[in-house]
Amino acid sequence: MRRRSADTGLIDMAAATAAVACFAFAPWAYVGDARSGLAWVLDGRWPIAIPILACLATAWLARGGFATARARCAFSGLGAAALLLYGFFPFDGRPSLALGFGAAVTGSALVWQAARALAAAGAFKADRWVATTTVSIFAAVVLFVLFPVVQALLAAFFDRNGSFDLTLVLQRFTARDIWATDCLYSDRACGVVVNTFVLGALAGLISTMLGLAFALLAQRGGLKNTKIFDALSVLPIITPPFVIAMALVVLFGRTGVVTTFLDNYFYIPRSRWIYGLPGVLIAQVLSQTPLSYMILRGALQGIAPSLEEAAQTLRATRWRTFATVTWPLLRPAVAASVLLGFVESLADFGNPVVLGGSFEVLSTKVYFAVAGAQYDPGRAAILALILLAMTLSAFWTQSMWLGRNSFVTVTGKGDNGVPPPLPKGVRRAALGVVVPWVVLTVALYGVIAIGGFVTDIGRGAMTPTVKHFMTGFSVEMTANGLFFSGSAWDSFFVTVAVAAVAAPITTLIGILTAYVLSRHNFIGRGAFEFVTMLAFAIPGTVIGVAYIAAFNTPPVELAGTGLILVICFVFRNMPVGVRAGLAALSQIDKSLDEASTTLGATTGVTVRRVTLPLLKHAIVATMVFSFVHAMTAVSAIVFLVTARYNMATAYIVNRVDAGEYPLAIAYSSLLILFMLLVMLAIQLIVGERKLGRRGVPASPVGLGAH
Amino acid sequence: MTRAASVRFVNVSKLYGGVRAVNNVSFEVAAGTLVTLLGPSGCGKTTTLRLVAGLERASSGQIFIGDEDVTALGAAERDVSMVFQSYALFPHLNVLDNVMYGPLASGAKRAEAQDMARDKLGLLGLAGFESRLPSELSGGQQQRVAVARAIVLEPRVLLFDEPLSNLDARLRRKVRDEIRELQQRLGLTVLYVTHDQQEALAVSDKVIVMDNAVIAQEGAPQELYERPCSRFLADFIGESNLIDGEFRTQDGRAEFHASGVSIPLGVTHVPPGAKTVALRPDRIRLRKATSAPLSIARRVYLGHSWEYTLAAPWGELLVVAPIRDEALPPGQAVELDIDPGAAIPLER
Ligand SMILES: Nc1ncnc2c1ncn2[C@@H]1O[C@H](COP(=O)(O)OP(=O)(O)O)[C@@H](O)[C@H]1O
């Protein structure tokens, strides 16, 4: 018999008790004033009492069971609304307060009560666990993704005094430096949109071509050892995006190693060609190619070999088989890879900021409109809006195109065929692009490995030294114990701490979301999915701009704290957890859950005892990914760091800006090494123990998350 | 069709690394006949089929199609078509384009290829489905498209790898008969792989039974069923009770003695050295006895027959009796009557 514990209202009561306790004793506001909510009310700020009263009322009603469900919904909803409303528009005429610990607990209590009340009213198929999870995540995503982004983008429509000004909007939107196409037919510069689009399209196309060459060789090339491809494809994941740019400068800059060599022996004059489109493009293609490789290799593996064998038995030559069977079946993945490359290029900030020179793209232009000398949030907002529109159209195009062009392969029991080798011409062409590319990659990582240990590799000064590491990472023994006197330690510790705090939270929220999405159907599921995936599509620079705009003022004032960094990473990386979780869950049979539920377990118990252990692989993958990404991301956090909470990547970008390449390279190599060790350690701890069922592929693909 | 050709294997072996998937196999498929390769999973049937198709190259030995030695030719150069177990329909092409693929690849004009394709689609009752994608067809229809695609080039040999394994039970018999009918109508040479002995018996002119990469026995279906040459075959094709013991012959009438029980076999030729008898469950009749070493342990109702499990000194004995016979209760002591000529003496 199915047993579901009755709702005795205990949890609502507990939530209310916590809220009241915090109201009475914990600081209500975030900054400056340590007074509790009660103290504020006694001081005359009576609206603060409304949410608490609502919370108590809901808890009291909850003892009554179903009959009062609607009333509970109304009370808890109104309480939460009052909390927020008073935060934004203090209707008693006093300055608004930044919500602090007490307010946060009260808000959470109300959200939980509302979720349980909704379940009691029959929503979420009356499943209280699903209701609480969904409503909490939804509320968090609305607060930390939807609200800041919408608010920041709205700034595009207002002038500095906050009044709506349509002519100004049009003026901003049609500015020459956004849309100009001069570079196509003259030597003047193009608008930033044209630059961004051209760069994105080229990066997408070229990285896909290279990825395809790698994938074809690995799967069909008849090569003995393709492990090196897989090894190379891990590198960009743990390489901060601008590090490649740095290494390119070291090799090909005006005083670079290769440049000097060519100048000395072949009389090719030195130039600054690497700064601008070519350099940024090469750097982006370098980091994107491995992702294309993984996508296309997966697609190639997904083509049943018997299809190509069937073509052979029908008298098709190798070349014809490739052209009429392999390639058409690969096309959807190729398109996906091009679009992914495009989107990644749009979101990239680190490479253009190091290598762009006078070649401006949207992500850097947004940054300089906020952080530069000509501070102009309205302009930043319009640029961010355009950037977001371009990214979303790319995703939209992809889903439209894939919807029409993916093929349902019909198979029952399979034949274990052997895919035919590549046509000779294709193989030769693939080798022709792959070999130089591997050489370039090895050279660039060589620069990163060596660069920290010589005086100045960028100028060809190759005397061995450890002074860069000393500057950044010296440790002194003092009377009070170890003293980390190196200039880079602070940012390193903050980075590790933020990454370590963010990773488990990201994973928890991501996997829970995936679970709810894949196992439960409820009204509003579509909206829930859309909102949780939204952060995927928003470029980091846009998030950064949005966060400083939205969280710089009450009621949610977080700018300058370490918390905002954690929150930023959690919501930017969460979609990766959702995707990994969905992929894993789609392989785990629903009947397992149902078996547990029919044995009398509640949903919460089912998740804990049955689903979670089977999800181990996806959980570890998300954990690693979000940890690593929190350590390598640049675009969003350059807006959020402060002197007190600086992050490694921001620190390195600043060193590059100041021309201190050796220190930047030394720090980068240390970061890469650190992440490698972390990944190895996790591998050792978790082990490659197979789950009972087919292993879940652990290759989450990050979208626009740099 | 006069293009049908014979297939001949001469001492063919195929090694994968150290694994012998096919071990020194020789056989012949006469032109215009349907021959099945039958055997348990992993015995090398598919590999043999792929060797004929040219998808695998023989490690040693020779393969002939007609009089031509094709051992060194690739799949595209052999005049052989294959219906894959998974059908391997091109998911991005519609039914017509799938069937036209072969003619186009061999250099036919579009219009010509279309005529050939429509012709074969009509033959298989698929007219009207030309513009559907494979994913929009039922399992049975997909299978017929795969057959149409394979015969459109009028190959000299047609290969089927477990063609019924992805169909539901109801459809199997129908498709099986359709394949046989098509083969006979067009006079095709067909090599047909299956692990289902009933299917093999039903469709074949000749059955080749494989076990562990070698041919265990070959022959017409009836010959295989009635005169299996080993324990493996007696058990694999149809069901058998295999009993170890001793044959005694008197006046040409044989008796079999096992664990103190003697079973009269009637007039049977017993080769010298035979130590085992195979008894088909449906060729044994039960007679009530007052006391005997054999008694009924269990009785199962199967609709068309009774299935008895007898307790015997050597273990168990399975007997299938027609439903119209009197039902014997469990515990009943019985004696056996073996149909004349139904006992199969085996050496091992
Ligand atoms: N490509 C291959 N590589 C290695 N071993 C193989 C390969 N194909 C088949 N085998 C082995 O050869 C044997 C025969 O396989 P197969 O012909 O597919 O058997 P069947 O079709 O009778 O089930 C099996 O042991 C199988 O594991």
Ligand SMILES: [Mg+2]
């Ligand atoms: Mg097989």
